[in-house]
Amino acid sequence: MRFMIIVRSTLDSEAGVMPSEELISQMATYHEELQKAGVLLDASGLQPSAKGWRIRYSGEKRSVVDGPFAETKELIAGYTFIQVQSREEALEWTKRFPNPAGVGKASEIEVRQLYELDDFEPGEAIERFRELETATEK
Template sequence: MRFMIIRKADKNTEAGTMPSTELITAMMKYNEEMIQAGVMLAGEGLQPSAKGARIKFSAGRPTVFDGPFAETKELIAGFTMIQVQSRQEAIDWVKRWPALDGDGAVELELRQVFEAEDFGDEFTPELRETEERLRQQSADLHNNANS
């Protein structure tokens, strides 16, 4: 089961305040523990919403809105993707998040990622094959770009 741990934004992340050396060290230790346990798939911090954009579609036509965005509580400052055996195991990992983050007042959200089998019969064998091929192509392109 894959889960995304979403680090909610706050006034400091939206201001672009960089984390302290102590917090970076604590996050690296946390990430290392997850990597050594074989559960961490990816993790990244995000730039403030002032550097972002929202694209809203209406009648199939996109409109672009530049950041910053007012509702900080609805914004994401970063994410971590993990793969574990159960929801409880995911929660257990989230509970180990470094307490230094957000001066001890950080908000995290845990969301399970859809897997192919979750889509039922609508996700036909042909569509599954296409999805697997696209994932492989993406991985190959990424690996070649980093070589």
């Protein structure tokens, strides 16, 4: 089972303020523990939304909307992907996630399970995704 740990943006992260050395150290320790346990798939911080864009769909039309985006609480500042045996194991790991805003500050992370190909009805399109998955593992 794969899970995504989502770190929400803050006013500081959107302003490009880098985390403290203490927080970076805590995050490094946590991610080293994930790696040693063999459950870490990927992790990274994201640049502020001012450096990003969105593609807006309206029927067949697409338009580009450049950042920054106003709703900080709806933005993602970083993520960690883990692969574990159960929801309970994912919960135990995420309870140990360092406070992304820093010690003593109000903050929240969100955890979402990823769909697996077996969650979908079998079909030609799903088989195409299986082939892509196999090709990227090589």
